[in-house]
Amino acid sequence: MTVPGRRSSAFTRLLRHGFTDPSGAERHLAGPQLAAVRSNPVLLDALGATADPDLALLGLVRLAEAQPDEEQRRMLLDTLLSGKPFRDRLLGVLGASEALADHLARHPGDWQALVTYEASDLHPGVEEFERGLAHATDPVTLRVAYRRCLLSIAARDVCGTTDVAETAAELADLATATLRAAVAIARAAAPEDAALCRLAVIAMGKCGGHELNYVSDVDVIFVAAAVDGAEEGKALQAATRIASHMMRICSETTVEGTIWPVDANLRPEGRNGPLVRTMASHLAYYQRWAKTWEFQALLKARPVAGDPELGEEYIETLAPLVWQAAERDNFVPDVQKMRRRVVDSIPQAELERELKLGPGGLRDVEFAVQLLQLVHGRGDASLRSGSTLEALNALAAGGYVGRADAAQLDEAYRFLRAMEHRIQLYRLRRTHLVPEDEADLRRLGRSLGLRTEPVTELNKAWRKHSSAVRRLHEKLFYRPLLDAVAQLAPGETRLSTDAARERLVALGYNDPSAALRHLEALASGVSRKAAIQRTLLPVLLGWFADSADPDAGLLGFRKVSDALGKTPWYLRLLRDEGAAAENLARVLSAGRLAPDLLMRAPEAVALLGDERGLEPRGRVQLEQEVLAAVGRADGAEMAVAAARGVRRRELFRTAAADLIRSYGTEEHPAEADPGALVDRVGSAVSDLTAATLAGTLRAVVQQGWGAELPTRFTVIGMGRFGGHELGYGSDADVIFVHEPREGVDEHEAAKAANAVVSEMRRLLEIPSQDPPLLIDTDLRPEGKNGPLVRTLKSYEAYYRRWSHVWESQALLRAEPVAGDEDLGRRFMDMIATLRYPAEGLGDDAVREIRRLKARMESERLPRGADPNLHAKLGRGGLSDVEWTVQLLQLRHGWAEPGLRTTRTREALAAARSAGLLSTEDAAVLDEAWVLATRVRNAVMLVRGRAGDTFPSDGRELAAVGRYLGYGAGLVGDLLDDYRRITRRARGVVEELFYGG
Template sequence: MTAGALARRGFGDGTRAVRLMAESGLDPGRHRAVVDELGAAPDPDQALLGLARQLECCADPEELLEALCADPDLRARLVKILGASTALTDHLVRHPGDWRELRGVDAARAPGPAELRAGMLHTVGADPNANTAPVAAEKVDDPDGPAHALRVAYHRRVLRLAGRDLTGSADLESVGAELADLAAAVLEAALAVARAEEPDQAALCRLAVIGMGKCGGRELNYVSDVDVVFVAEPADGVEDDQAMRAAARLAAAMMRIPGETDREGTLWQVDAALRPEGKNGPLVRPLSGHVAYYRRWAKTWEFQALLKARPIAGDAELGAAYAEQIEPMVWRASGRDNFVDDVQSMRRRVVAHIPAAESEREIKLSRGGLRDIEFSVQLLQLVHGRSDPALRSGNTLAALEALSAKGYVGRDDASGLSEAYRFLRRVEHLLQLSRLRRTHLLPDPDSPDGAEQLRRLGRALGYTANPVTDFTAAWRRVAGDVRRLHEKLFYRPLLHAVARLPEGEARLTLEQAGDRLSALGFTDPAGALRHLEALTSGVSRRASIQRTLLPVMLGWFADAPDPDAGLLAFRQVSEALGSTPWYLRLLRDDVRVAERMAWLLGTSRYVTELLLRAPEAVGVLSDDADLAPRSPRALTAEADSALRRHDSAENAVAAVRALRRRELLRTALADLLEVSPVDEVGDALTTISAVTIEAALRAARAQVARQRGEELQTRLCVVAMGRFGGRELTYASDADVVFVHEPVPGADAVAATETADALVRELRRLLEMPAVDPPLHLDADLRPEGRSGAMVRTLDSYAAYYRRWSSPWESQALLRACPIAGDMEVGARFTEIIDPLRYPEGGVHDKALREIRRLKARMEAERLPRGADPTLHTKLGRGGLSDVEWVAQLLQLRHAHEIPELRTTGTLSVLQTAVSRGLLDAEDGATLEAAWRLAARVRGAIMLVRGKPADSVPKSLRDQAILAGALGYRDDDEEEGAVGRLIQDYRQATRRARTVMERVFYDD
């Protein structure tokens, strides 16, 4: 096999590979399977060099090569190890026969804790079946002594485990558990050696080893400090001080053995720094000493550390007694003052102390690393585990699964954290396997061999095409996901409220609430108290969670313009959704939803009414993306699906109207939360109305065809007019339309018109039939001859009418005409008919201009409601919507024939085009646009606040205050307050617009 062929298989240096194969007796032809496996290794060159070294030191190299060719499992395990770990390669070179550890049944199965303990004790000559504490024999088979034998046996077990891990036959949980059990077995054997070395001391005490950290949680790394705490009791008849001194000597001797170094290297350090008082405290304490310390002196972080405490070696009975005494204190710790703040502060301190040069490569401590996941899980466990024993696990993944199963963490969030944790721990394991050294730093790509290390790491993780690029992208994506979820869960404000609750007491007592309601601004404290009682009484899970939520939410209700209405609406929504598992979990886990819900319900009757018809829509408050207007294509697809699901026209259109109600709510929520500007609101309302009419028209066609028993003899188009055509609908707007039809070729004109009339009647019936969802009224008053004219006309009829009888106001109205539903070909031909009227050649003539101006003046005089303040009427008032729109329409009538960009139906687009083409001064355009936007926003907010339409700013001070709050005005130290600033801003904007309108509209 040539150097080039080997390079194509993944070898970095093909020439060197050819030489090594020749020198080691590896024949690419005869041993083709081995060569292919080497090419798939994390580092093919390293794996080949390791195999060459292995063959060189083997007593019978041919035996190894034949075994590798014959046994694919052995081949995969050995080659993966050689390509991933130089440390384990060195072990195989020191012990040439240990490659046999990787074949057979034993290499494929995971040993249990008892087997590992027995094996390690046997290695040091101790009896694993001894009734009392096992003691090592004075002599073992290894001439270097029991400690050396223990290190060799440990590395053999790690070799087997790495073989299963790197080939994917062992998952992360089993790898971490086996490493923890193996560490516990080593400590048990080391303690047996210590007892043999200090037999007199061993007789004076009972000693238990408590595993902490990852060893305690059975999620240990390949190379990690093994955190322990020692607890001891005197033997019968021995004084306490004497027993503690003896236990300390045994503990120190035991700790020394795994940390010693010889030609086998060092296993790991045993760290007892998590003991009471840390490194300043005694190494060993009696059980009573531990209990006293944790009751009186322990800090918050110490209880967090104890969450993973587990007896792992020594006196099992004493270890169990320690766990029984300490565990209850761990789960009461969250009731301590500032507990949540302390845990959060500790995490921030950890991040702050990461060296700047390492922060971007640290996978454990940095933001988005393992510690973010572990701290999030542990804080949730400690806060909620006080009352829920199912959460009391020292294992991160097991605890996360329990938090998800019991509803404290959402399924998607738990899944995301779990996947991220597995990824990061897998990377950590691979980093440590390389040299069996403790590290959490990714290789520096700028260092001499950093890029090659990253390549090896990427290939080991399965990124074979572009190992460095793909791995780096995956790591950054995971770190970003972890940061986001950590911020969401770890800094959840409701954790503080839960943590402050006294154990066993109600989260919210009605006596406490009664004192708070008046102070918070509720106008009817007694009524509010009744709502709270209905929400929190009883022992159900729902009531319990409500008692957790409401202390925080009462403050948010108080921030809303109408707290009483908000609390009542919250009760109604909660009663409708209280038995739905996701609802309260959503409010608890995503505090923004609860806060938004309190404010919206206390602000908008319109939103409240829509929400009560479909309470499940609360879910859209969790993500601003869910509040964005949906595309016409998506809405049309959903409406089509609704039509297909139902046989009757009534049921089909009812489903479409439910879709419209949902979109009305989505739009109102986005509007009130200022996620969408006012022009997007009008566009969204227009889109859903158009989709609704289109779907209802299809249902009406099917219904009329069934009734008549024949194919319909005409094609109908619905043309939007007014605000509908301009895509500027409001929540209270009727849909202004005209209906146009064209008989199919050969059809009788009279019969076709009768069919079109039947279609229109059925369409309007379906859209306005009584239902829980808001009706959609079709207003056809802008048709030729108004209410006296025919409801629907043919194209020819429209052409004849407009040719002979059209008035200037109709030309002006047609500026907003836009085919919106039905047969678009008919709509296009209708547009061809009306374009000469609305975009007259040469512009609007003087006679028509005078008539338009007279009509505008008459509207102001006659249509403004009696008693209405002309400065506060959003539609017809001075500087309001009508003033701005008439200016825009006059500009179109005058110039659209020569400026195609003006041939649009939207007011703002006309103004912007007029400014860009020099027809309107930029400052005047900005003034008109600002007034239009504010008037449209105030008009929409009036409907949102009151739940019924009105065009004037309300006269009631209470309603004005709610309106100001809905528009984002807040009371502060300014003398005029929120209402005063709203009215001042509105009058100022419209006054300026009126000045511009009078100058532009009446300028000849």
């Protein structure tokens, strides 16, 4: 009788060792089969180290019970206790695989196959497995011998002697030996057929790639040839009979179960095609009829059985076709669609448990790797491995995949394959579904070394790796650069001097010799950086060529690459992140402004790879950053330099977004609405200018007065600045207002205010390589003859007594942009009646505005300028449209609230809504204003300096045309369209502004 306390102690001990059924374990240990070893503590420790101690103990009892006599049982148990390697291997297998425990119970002597211990660097290959199968002469004995070999593979796997890749390779080698044995049995059964033909078995899929599962279909293709003197038709029939018999030997179920199905459905025409073909028939099919996925499948093809010379000939013959597959039309999209179809075919109930085919599963890794291999392997033979992990390592070594990404994918793939192996090993059934039963999950987790909370830890690790695979699959598999590389002609994927020179000339590079020097500097050598450049450059050359100045694009790319050459993220960004490479190519080849900005702030290239990188930042956000930078700076000049740094980066962001949306890329199609582009640029540059002035003002005050200026001070934006319509080359029209603080002498306040203005202008005029930020104060009262800054009261007195109509017109676009917000609001309140005079303008005022406009047209147009092509002062240009709109605002703003805006296009739309002009006339003026504004922006982007007329240089003019949507050779159309659009606008101006 068992003492209760002792029984409790046994229970506790068994639970501590991982048993979930202590009562059952006690019964097994108390049985006669284990009488000789039950009291040995080594046994319990070894059982506790297995994936499932209950399953391992049950299997051991069954094995001991199956021994033919007592002597054999004693030998088993003595060996078990005396040798730790054998003990760990046997119990490890019994605790992980119910199916292999069944095999040992049916063949009780096979445990001796686990006695031999291989060191960690000694693993069997095909020859060793062939020796293990040598005595198998029929399907039944072949199955028994196969399972015996499988025992040793599983033992090495569960004990950690082999890693998951080595286990998969051993399984593929065992499959190879088994196929050879099956072929030998089939040939021996039909010697007359064997005498007629040569037959080669080509392994495909995981067997071909040396990465087989425990239970998997073994995909094969058969190729045959007639022996000398035999008729080809009869030889093919004979080969087909041998192949069919070989398939049955492996696939059919016997009393010993099955080995695995041999699947020949990857052959040409699949199930509808002949099982066996000649070499010529295979070649003809792949040359004429094969689909994209069939070449992807051939990537893993490997001769494994039958006639070795014929098998090698098959691989050598078809390999060139495999590495040309990426040149097929729509190759990359076809592969991507095929992957999506696989996911869509998974039953919804199984989607989250599907380890192989589901999102974040094994197939995601394999498809991404295979796609990269097929695209880049055309020119790089190091990528042509059938093994997923070897290929992934080669892709990382060649710079096609980031090392961190490759390491993460490698780790995730190994973990998911290990899960798949252990799930299949349990019952040796073909499945890729993660089990739902708690006991199964516990055994699975423990088999992977997760012992504290096996189920929780397993789910956590599985989700982590699955999530990483899903993210990296999306990043690599849908990488825009892939499709572009795939579309390159043969030989263009790797740069060579002769091929590069010919291609450069064909692409329109004016100076191929200089371009070749750039290519050599960027891509020569064996460094990882050079390897990545060799991948990028063939595609970039094409993108540069799709511009008005390919040479400038390549030169800019070299400069950026030299500046960022030691920055690890730069080339990785271009290779991996969205459309960053294409975006950079468009920006660098579109003119001087954006590349010049980028040279001064090369780290801004990171904006091109960020989904939100092309979105402009708002004024509040910009001002906060500028003021923070100013606050950290040592002195006013350093503070303004810091503000310029923010401005430089943000100007690049705006210019890059403008260029990319104007040209369009695969990820960012061209903006269909030119007005939206103009509005976006105008707002972004105006906000940036306001933030820069706010920072400059803060720097001046900090240096001269500390925390507070003795007078309140505000900056009012005028003209295009106040209208949120600044272009890249616009000056900032402003006026300055101040108001002495309480108790401060007016003279002292005025002195401080004038000092602030002078210092702001000095700081902003310090020579710099950045685009200048010039502030223009000519719209102040009395113009150039008036004081630079006035008090609010002085402005009020002046406007009340001396104001001219042109000053009311100028104030239409006044808006506070920096400084004291309350003072700015009060200034706006004070000028409200000037901007929108009650009852509108009198006839005299209207005549005065018309006179001023006519005078400006005759006096301010530069000498020699074509009045039909001057974007600002020419016929139907900016001035025509703006003066017309402003006259409508002055006359009707008092009655129409919609007209009370500083923005030209908003005011024009409001005037149309109010019936002050027709919809057609409004559209004509809007189109002309938008086009003229875009011309000015284009000139600045292309030339790097402001201008109001089209460039005279042919290449610069072509670049302006490209920005405006006119392809190569269509510059004449651009000029004709500009003349037509502005001529129509001038007609509307004559009617509305001059009264017909």
